[in-house]
Every structure is written in C-alpha cells, then in structure tokens.
Amino acid sequence: MPKTSPVSVGLIGAGRIGSFHGETVARRLVDADLVAIADPAPDAAAKLAKNLEVDAAYTDIADLLAHPGLEAVIIATPARFHTNVLVQAAEAGKAIFCEKPMALTLDEADRATAAAKAAGVPLQVGFNRRWDQAFAEGRTAIDAGKIGTPQLIRSLTRDPGPFGADPEKIPLWTIFYETLIHDFDTLLWLNPGARPVEVYAAADALVRPDSRDKGFLDTAVVTIRFDNGSVAVAEANFSALYGYDIRGEVFGSAGMVTMGDVRRSSMTLFDANGVSNDTWRRDTDHFIHGYTAQLASFVRSVRGEGVAHAPTGADARNALAIALACIDSVKTKSAVSMLS
Amino acid sequence: MPKTSPVSVGLIGAGRIGSFHGETVARRLVDADLVAIADPAPDAAAKLAKNLEVDAAYTDIADLLAHPGLEAVIIATPARFHTNVLVQAAEAGKAIFCEKPMALTLDEADRATAAAKAAGVPLQVGFNRRWDQAFAEGRTAIDAGKIGTPQLIRSLTRDPGPFGADPEKIPLWTIFYETLIHDFDTLLWLNPGARPVEVYAAADALVRPDSRDKGFLDTAVVTIRFDNGSVAVAEANFSALYGYDIRGEVFGSAGMVTMGDVRRSSMTLFDANGVSNDTWRRDTDHFIHGYTAQLASFVRSVRGEGVAHAPTGADARNALAIALACIDSVKTKSAVSMLS
Amino acid sequence: MPKTSPVSVGLIGAGRIGSFHGETVARRLVDADLVAIADPAPDAAAKLAKNLEVDAAYTDIADLLAHPGLEAVIIATPARFHTNVLVQAAEAGKAIFCEKPMALTLDEADRATAAAKAAGVPLQVGFNRRWDQAFAEGRTAIDAGKIGTPQLIRSLTRDPGPFGADPEKIPLWTIFYETLIHDFDTLLWLNPGARPVEVYAAADALVRPDSRDKGFLDTAVVTIRFDNGSVAVAEANFSALYGYDIRGEVFGSAGMVTMGDVRRSSMTLFDANGVSNDTWRRDTDHFIHGYTAQLASFVRSVRGEGVAHAPTGADARNALAIALACIDSVKTKSAVSMLS
C-alpha cells in the first residue's frame, strides 16, 4: 500500500519564530519533514538542527535551496530580507511560506508575487490569526450574514509586557510593518471585499518615552475608512503587563461578533482576592494550534490541495498598503487617502 | 424627633427621559418629592403629573419656578433649550440638574456655569455613566494606580436597534452633541487630569444611508489624543440590533480595566442553539440603578453634602469642546487641534 | 388630587437583617413608612429608630402591634420566635412579612399559616432569592418551556468567609433551618409542581472541625429526589473565602439555565497577575435590589395587589419539610423518605 510521503521543508531563519515554526514542522506535523535549516549566523542553524534532529544545517540560503528533494521553504528571516529570499526561493522552484511582512514596499510586494507566479509555486504569508479558531468562526459567521454589513470593526495587538527589548535595535516603523500588519490583514479579511479609502494614524512612544526622539513608536491607534462605509480601528501596544492580548470585533447592521480572550483556559480561581484567570503570555502558547493549522494548510497547498483563507501575496500587499499609509499619516500628522 | 424633610423637586420637560427622571424622584427616592412638572406641550405635564400623583403641572417654566417651596429642578427639555432654562432656573435660585449637553456652544456653557455660580446653586450635569457600578469601580481602580498611566482608552455607545426614528427630525450633529458627549465625558473622567490636544472624527450615515445627503450621521469613530500621550477612541452607532451596548476600556502602563456588558444578568440559557444571554434593550433598564444614584447624589448636593464624581458645568464644557472639535473634523475631513 | 398614602410598617427585631430591612423601608421604599421598631434588647430599637428617623421604639412587641395606624410588620427576630410573633401579629390584624424559617416544626408552620388565614392578612416569607433578577429570569425561562422538563437541579449557598462566629452560639441544625432553607425553596420554586420524595444529607464541620463533637455543622450536601424523577443537589458552606456565592442550575430535557455570579460587576481588572474581578462579600450588597424588590412586593400585597412569586406560608412549610428530612438523614446516616 503506497503511502503519501511527507513534504520536505527547509527553514530559512533560526530566530525565535523560525525556531518555533521549525519545531512545528518537526514535532507537530506528521505529513511534513523538516530536512534543512539555514541561517547566516554561525551555529544558529546547526544548533537548532541538532535540537530538532534535522540532518542539514547551512549558513548560505543557496545551499539550503539546493538541498536534495527540498520541496518547500519557510522564510523567517528579519523582515527586510523577506522579499529577496522569497524571490530566490521562487526561482529555485520551492513552495513558499513567508512570515509577515512579505515586503516593505509595494514594488517589492509586486516583485515577490510575480516571482511566485512565474515559478508556479504556492505562496502563503504568515497571517496566523486567520487560523485561530475564534477568528475563523467569526469570519464564518460574517460570511453567513449573521451580522449583516460590517460597519464598525476593531482589531488589536498588545504584546506581553514588560517590554524588555532595546528600542535602538528595533527598525523604524516596526509597529506598523510587523505588529499592526496582522491587524490590517485581520480587518481586511473580516470585511470581505471592502477596500480602504482613508487612514489616520496616531502613534507614540508611551512605553519608552525616552526613545521618542529617535522615532521609536510602541503605541498606535489607526482609523481606517473603507469604501463600504465601514470604519475600522486597529490598535497596538508593545507592553501589556497582563499578557498577550489579541482581540477582534465586527459590528454590523444585524449584529456583532467578538473574538479573542487573554484568559488561558476556563480554569478560574476564586480566592480571598476575588475571581481570577491566568493569561496567555506568549503568542506561541496562545496560538499554538493556529500556528500549527497554518503550516498544516501550507503543507496541503504544497500537495496541490486548495486551502481556503490562506493569505496570498495579494493579501500581504493589501495589508502593507495600509501600513505605508499609516507611516505617511504619522509623518504628515493628517489623514491619508488610499484612493488612486 | 424632627425629621429631615424631602427636597422639593420640579421637572422641566415631560418627554422620555424627563418622565423617567420624574418617576425616579416620585417613586424611587425617599428623600425627594416631585412637586411640580412643566412642559410647553399642552397636557404633557398634566398627564405625567397625574401618573406620578404630582399636584402641580404647568406649561410655563416661569410658573414652575415660582412654585411655592420649590428647591431644585431637573432640566430635561430638548437640548437646544438647556442653557436658557438653566440660566432662568439659576436666577430663580433653584438647584439644577441639567441633562446633557448643558450647552451647544462654549459661550453658552460659560454662561450656564456663570449663572449657577452667581446664584450660588448646585449644578449637576446628566453624565449618568459615572454612576454605573462598573464604571465607578473602573475609576476607583484607576485612582488606586492599578493600571498605571492610561495609554489607550475606549468608550462606546451603541443605541438599541432597529433604529426607528425619523432622521429628518433629529438635529444635525446629534451623534456628537447628545450621544458621544457621554463617551467624551467618560474618557475625560477615566483619564484624570489629561487634556485633549487633537481630535479626528470619522462619521457617516450607515444605518440610514438614504439620509446621508441631508447631513444625517448615525455612526462615528473619534480618535482623541491627550496631553499625557494617551490616545482614546470613542465610537457610536444608532442601531445595535442586539441591544443597548455601553462599554469602556482603559489600558495603561500597568494593566487594563474593562467595564460594561450588554448581557442583562447572569442568567444564561443553554439549549439546542448553544449558549445565550438576554440583553439590555433600554438605557432606563440597563442603568436604572445608575440613574437613581445620579439623582440621589443630586439630592444630597441640594442638601449641601459634597458629592464625589458629580459632573459639573466645567465637565460639561470639556466634553462639549470635544464634540465641537469632532464637528469641525468632519467638516474639514482632517484632524483638529484642540490647543487654542 | 388625593394621593396613595404610604403603608405603615413596623419592624420586629433590630439585629443585622432586621436593621437592613428597616433601612430598606425607611430609605429605599417610597410607598412605605417605617413607623415603629421593637426589640427586647434595651436600646436596640431606640438606636435604630434614631438612625432611621423613626419616632417609635419599643421593647415589647405588643406595644408595637398597638402602634396607631400600623398596617404591617416585618418579623426579623431569632428564628425560634418567628412562629409565636407571627401568630401574635396575625391576631392583631397586621400584614406579615416573616424572615425564614417561618417555623421550626411542621405543626408550627401549620399554626402560622392558619393564624394568617384566620386573620385574613397577607403573609410573605423571606425567600429573597426569588426576587433576584437572574433567578427570576431563570424561572421565567423554565415556565416558558425553554429547558423542557427539569432533570438535574443545583442550588448552593456559600457564606462569605472567613467564618468568624462562635459555633457554640449557633443553634443546632442552623445550616438546614436557616441556610439551606433558601436552597430548598429555590429548588422547589425552580421545579414547579414537583414534590420531594427522598432526601439524603451529608453534613460535617469542615470549617470548624473542633466543634464537630458538639454537633456543629458548617458544610452540607443534600440530594433530593422529586416525584417527577428529577434529582436536586443543595449545598452549603459557612466560609467561602472568595465571597458570598449563590448559584443555581436547572438542567432539563431541552436545555439548562444557570443563575448567579459572585463577581461584583462587569468591571474586570487585567494586570501582572492576570485577569480578576472583585466579588460580593455581603448578602445585603449582592441582593440589595432583590431585598428591596421583596419588600416592595410585600407592600403591594398589603395594598391588596396580587404579587406573583411571593413565597407563602405553604412555601415555607414545604422548604421546612426538606430541612427536617435532612436532619433526620444526618441522624440516621441514611436516605429518608418524604412520602408519608
């Protein structure tokens, strides 16, 4: 009885999220094998490869792409390298899962999408929130017409605090390019068919006001008007002391759906201090099942199965366009039109 | 044993909320008597007076103000009359509870406050949300430092749908003057000491798009930047099919408080359709205890007792200033500075 | 215009709950006047009367019953005096609100009911849970058939801890006579028409095991089988460190309703410790609106208006019968039949 053989996957980038994705492929997906890891940092790939029992570790991406039998890659490098690596992988004929943001300019986004298209390879972008059960159920309810036409939408990302990174090592505009890009995709995805027409962004360094004069931003509120009249608010902060808080809300002509809960589980403690719940402290805990479903869906794509809701290069471009409008809005201190 | 005698209260305006306030004084407050009602509409005051077993009904406010022994008035006329009636009552030496908005211009607001001050009478404005238990507990937690410094704030008002009013009979800018004014006060009150510096408002007729070209607005999202760096979002819609939805959220450097729930009570039904809760459908049901506490506090003011958190004329002016900035923002399609 | 005059109420018993009921009549009910207070303890009635601005204070119940114009009494003495006081009040022609338990034996219960009937006066018993909004909504859902036929029912009472009373001053079987009697009434009321057929009670001194050998009981679990096949569990404990916890659950052939929440309000705090809510710590806070509704309904009864769900002498007898069966079950360490 011939068996379906697992998809051979290579990981590019052995940092925090790359390591986690590698672990997912190696430990949580039966129908995929992690066969090679590449990272330019000496030892990074080798160390992770040893942990995950992977045979091949490289410091050169080209070597990974040349790994025998490799069918697909997961791109988890720093964001500024995403497009080039993606194009390189596409040209090597590999199926591509690329972490967000896929690109930092619209031209790069177009180049990435074109490369995948030219190579005829699947391209999926890491908007993991679509794979979370609650968000997926929310979209299903919206598609079923249960809330009517969306009118007011909210998506927020609050990273768990205390914020301990060095603001100087964080690229400018990260809050838009890397954090809120999730919310922009979520807002677009939960407002099917609507196009943004105007963006107004208020952003500041409230967590680290000492870094404000260097352009660091850790807090932002973005208002987006869509061509169906709906108005969305995306919001982010880098230091939620209570945990990793991801929520969405879509209010429409017939009702509302809300999604997301920072509580870890239904386990509730009642004691002399009142009623309490533990919270999610890491995205990789909160969304472990969503992250796994995301890569499982990518594996199905590689096998040629259609996957509903897999974010495409076009989706990445649409979210990026809002991020770029936000940056423009912050620079000009005014609302920015997205028409034309 | 001499007893404290009840405060004698007159009601001006026998419409929906006036009738409800009258009923509160007559039926739910032991230490106040509703002694007179005035409404220019023939029979309106008389009919309500009969229902509430009040002896005196007038069509002329001056007559009500001359009612023997009258100590205080509740002003619940249409908003455009508030200031003039307030000044008239102050000049007659009556303690004043005035529904929001106290005025429609900053000059009127100043005139109202000055009149009350000149007459030496208490002046309380109808920002009832401050008296709701959850919002009051939220403010207490903020004052106790439990969330640190406010950074991201949200307040929303969604009136229960379906919207059945005639848009042509609703004054222009009502969503800012009469609906969101509650949220503006709430945001100011939950962000103690902060002053708004910039406002951006997106508003539209999404519930009744057929009335858009007449300037009718039923949906709005307002972003407010404060001088402590915090950013607030106020949001309103006139037709929440699921009920009367009032919520607040204050996120700060040390945590967050959330307030408000559209669910009626802890009674939860589990049946073949899943899990469900009934919702609040009217402000006067949802906030009956808050509305009662509000007038009880006013009665204490009349008796000369200090009342924490009672909204003053200055509070009314501060909320109005944001509403006016919103109108300006909608007209100019741009962010509006509130720094003079 | 003739006005409805307030009902003249006398309070018998100026202890904790009596004082609270007195305050409700004096301060929270417009259509009732607290005109007299009686308590045998020197100064108890006088002190409360002064606080509540009541003119008449007595140490002799007969004097209170002779107070001019008195229409109704609230009986809030220690439980063992309830029946005699009730009969005395009935014979004086006064409408009667009696705290639970109305009696400690079935004979006394019958005597009490007969006295009220003979005098033609209203008799309402203090099963306040029926007036709580969530429990009332639960009963409404059951009456509407939303859960089908009840099959599994739960009612619990957990008094706020830490338990600080002196076990030696608490009458034997108090947990059944005074605490669980609420749950027995609730179970009967939420299972309309069903009659208990068998009772099994497990009870112990877990909070104060040092008092176990004196017969003190602070924890109990009671199983009740009804003639419609349903099985109920009533449960009590004297020391819930997290607050005053009152809940109910009715599971039936078509669904379930649950009622009760120890959380104080929707105000929720999110901080470095996770998510938390404050809790109810006193019955008089948790059920203040229910307690008020209860006495408002009694006042309506006194005025001759019919009041749905007002607990009668028969209801008190039915709950007592279960309490007595529990005591028998504990004594015999076996299930006790309630079929005579």
Place this chain on the structure above:
Amino acid sequence: MPKTSPVSVGLIGAGRIGSFHGETVARRLVDADLVAIADPAPDAAAKLAKNLEVDAAYTDIADLLAHPGLEAVIIATPARFHTNVLVQAAEAGKAIFCEKPMALTLDEADRATAAAKAAGVPLQVGFNRRWDQAFAEGRTAIDAGKIGTPQLIRSLTRDPGPFGADPEKIPLWTIFYETLIHDFDTLLWLNPGARPVEVYAAADALVRPDSRDKGFLDTAVVTIRFDNGSVAVAEANFSALYGYDIRGEVFGSAGMVTMGDVRRSSMTLFDANGVSNDTWRRDTDHFIHGYTAQLASFVRSVRGEGVAHAPTGADARNALAIALACIDSVKTKSAVSMLS
C-alpha cells in the same frame, strides 16, 4: 546524526473512539507510527487501515500482537473485553494504553495491574480529562495550595443530545462503568490523597423513561464522602441538548477552582436574539488536544520517560470501586460504605 525512531503502535478495536485514537497516532503524533489495526468485525480494521495508510489489518488480536516490531497497543474494544485483551497484550510484552474502564470487577482490575507489572510494561488508562488544559491547571492550583483543603467537589459529564442510541444495546450500569468513571477519576485526582468512605447514588431513566423497567439508566447523581471530610458530587446525563458539557469544581478552605466550558471558543455572536456562543458537540472536538496529549504522554512512557499524572492501573481500580459502590447503592436504595 541518528534520529529517535517513532514508537510502533497497534490499535485493538476500530470503533468510534478506537478510530479516533488511531487517527491521532497516524496523523497527529510525529513520534509514533500506527503500524497495525485489529478488530474482529470483518473489514473494520481493513477499512480504517486504508483510511489511515496503515499496512497491517487483522481480525485476530494475537496476530496483531505478533506484528513485527510492535512496541505498544491501544485497547479500544468494548469494555467487557478490556481486561482479557490487556492481560494478553501484557503477556506479549507490549506497552498498554487501555480505554476506561480497565475492568468491570476489582478482581479483574487486580489481574490487569498484576499482568502489566509482571511483564514490566507501562500501563496507562484513558482518563483523558487529566490532559485537558483547564483540568490540568486546576490540579496545579490545588497542588500549589491555592484553594486550601478540598471540602466540596463537583464533576459532571453530560453527553450531547439528543440521545439517539438504542437503550437495549447499552450494557446495564453503563452510566457508572463508562460515563461516571471519568468523574470518579477526576474527583479522586482533584482530591489528592483522599479515600472515599461512603457513596450514595440516585439514578434513573429520565431521558428514556420507557426503558426504565429494563434497568436502563441515563441520569445519575452520586454523593461521595471522603476520609478527609470532603464531600463530592458526580453527575451524569446522556442527553444534553446544548452539547458536550464537562465541568469540575473544587471548593476548599481557601478558595475554589472551576474548570470546563461548553462554549466552543471565545467567538461570541450578538444579534437580535441576544448574546450567544456555539458549543462543543463531540468529545473528540472538545478534547482533541487533551486526547492528543494523552497519547503523546503514553508514547513518552513507552520510551521510558516518566509522565506525571498518567492514570495507572491503581487509578483505574480506585475509580471502579466507586462505580461498583454506586451500583450497590442503586440496588439497595441506600448509602454504601466503602470502608472494610
């Protein structure tokens, strides 16, 4: 680089839960291979083997046990065969995961445990609730002393309705042997170190009263007294129209933990009917992560790693002892002592 090779697992019993466990091994566990399936029903094993891409299918258990390289078995036959199959597998030297109940008599339980011990093979029993995140967190809180000493405990199982099985095909006492056995294990596990001393069970056919006279039971309430004074209630029903409802509650001297929620996710719908959540309708959906964790832990045991909280043969015996006492209690209509 030598890799850890997957554990070779054989499945015995290709019914509903066996198929699901087989799928878990084949599709959700990277470090285990499903290598053979046995079921006496013609084609049952072959059909499942084809679906799961497993090469070997047998109708004879002995053949499966002789499968080359087989290291472990999952026993998911009808309950009455569990012990014999378990002993047979132990004698063949295979590691054993056995669905609950491990045995139907205490002698069989002892025989099963002894066989595994004699063979020196791991034995884990399918009490899956221990692997559910909320229940595991509850136990952790209890171990940390957060609720003090347990006093009142509750565990319930309500299978999703409508009940569609044929009561005549369900073995007698199934509600105790197969349903409540989960709750008995949960109660023992959440009350560490306590031993049951008395059991009282009320059971009936409320879902299918037409089958009552044949001894069918679909509803039960069990009271268990423990030697630490705590009292537990276990409760089951075969037809919860609102879904698959599994909950636990442990109240102690310092607080309480509650666990379990029939709501599917945080996605909440607000519409004209109020607020609602979808519910879990199948155990294999509700507990998919718990079921997976359970078998992952078994695989670790097979590899010789210690696994905390894995239910042993002794645990199975302890839960069974309560089930047997329940049957005795129902037969004798009285409380049954577990001492002796």
